Amino acid sequence: MVAAGAALADEIGFTELTMGRLAERVGVRAPSLYKHIASQDDLHRRIAALAFDEAGVAIGTAIQGLAGRDALAAAAGALRDFVVTHPGRYAATLGLTPTGPDDPIALAAGRGISPFAAVLRGYDIPPQEMTHALRAVRSVFHGFAHLQASGGFQWSADIGESFEYLIDLIDRGLRSAVADPAAVPDPADATAPAEQGMGQ
Numbered sequence: 494m495v496a497a498g499a500a501l502a503d504e505i506g507f508t509e510l511t512m513g514r515l516a517e518r519v520g521v522r523a524p525s526l527y528k529h530i531a532s533q534d535d536l537h538r539r540i541a542a543l544a545f546d547e548a549g550v551a552i553g554t555a556i557q558g559l560a561g562r563d564a565l566a567a568a569a570g571a572l573r574d575f576v577v578t579h580p581g582r583y584a585a586t587l588g589l590t591p592t593g594p595d596d597p598i599a600l601a602a603g604r605g606i607s608p609f610a611a612v613l614r615g616y617d618i619p620p621q622e623m624t625h626a627l628r629a630v631r632s633v634f635h636g637f638a639h640l641q642a643s644g645g646f647q648w649s650a651d652i653g654e655s656f657e658y659l660i661d662l663i664d665r666g667l668r669s670a671v672a673d674p675a676a677v678p679d680p681a682d683a684t685a686p687a688e689q690g691m692g693q
Contacts, residue, residue, distance in 0.1 A: 494529045494536075495536070495539045495540060498536055498540055499544065499579070499581070499582040501581070502585060503578075503580060503582055506580075506584070507580075507581040507585050510536075510540075510581065511533070515536070537589075538589065538598055540582050540585040541585040541586045541589055541598055541601070542600075542601040544585055544605075545602050545604060545605035546604055548571075549604045549605035549607060549608060551571045551575050552567075552605075553608040554571075555567040555568060555571035556571075556608055561616070562660065562664040564611075564615055565660060565664055568608055568609055568634075569659075569663075573634065573641065575638075576635070577638060586605075606627060609627060609631060613626050613627065617671050618670075618671065619671075626670075634659075637655075637659055
C-alpha cells in the first residue's frame with residue numbers, strides 16, 4: 494500500500510494524494526485501506542520513511558569507492574536524480590517533525606543523510622562543524638533538485654552545466670573552509686546536539 498501510495502504521489506503530486514485516490518489505484522474500497530494504514534497522516538509518514546530510505550540507498554550506492562569531489566558529485570547527482578524522478582514521495586519528506594529519536598521518520602532520515610556525512614568526512618570536516626556542513630550541502634543540492642523538478646529553470650543555459658558549476662563551487666568551499674583555521678568554530682560553542690534527519 495505504501496509503495497503504491499508513493500508511486501501515485503509521484504504521478505499526481507503529493508498534495509493531491511488522498512486515501513480515496515489510493516484506494517481507487519489499488520482497486521479496493523477506501524475503508525479497506527484502514528486495515529493497513531491508520532490515517533492520511535500515517536500514509537504521509539510511511540511514504541516519507543520510504544523515500545528517506547530509498548534516497549539513502551541510492552546516494553550510498555553512488556558514492557561507493559569515491560572520495561573528495563568525485564564523492565560529492567556522485568552524492569549530489571544521486572539526490573538530484575531521486576528528486577526529479579520521484580518528486581511526490583520526496584515532497585512527503587519535507588516539513589515533518591519526528592516525535593522522538595526512535596520515531597521511524599527520525600531513523601529513516603538519519604539513514605538518508607548518512608551518505609552525505611560520509612562525503613563530508615572525506616573532506617576532514619571537524620566534528621563540531623558537521624551539522625553546519627550537512628545543513629549547507631543538503632540545502633543547496635535540495636534547492637537545485639527541487640527547482641529542476643518543479644520546472645523552475647527557464648533560462649537557456651544547460652541545467653547539467655549549472656549543476657557541475659554548483660558542485661565545483663561547493664567543493665571549493667569545503668576545501669577552503671577546512672584549510673582556513675579561522676573558519677572552524679570553537680568546540681566550546683558547539684553545545685547543541687546534532688539534529689535528526691535530512692532536515693539538518
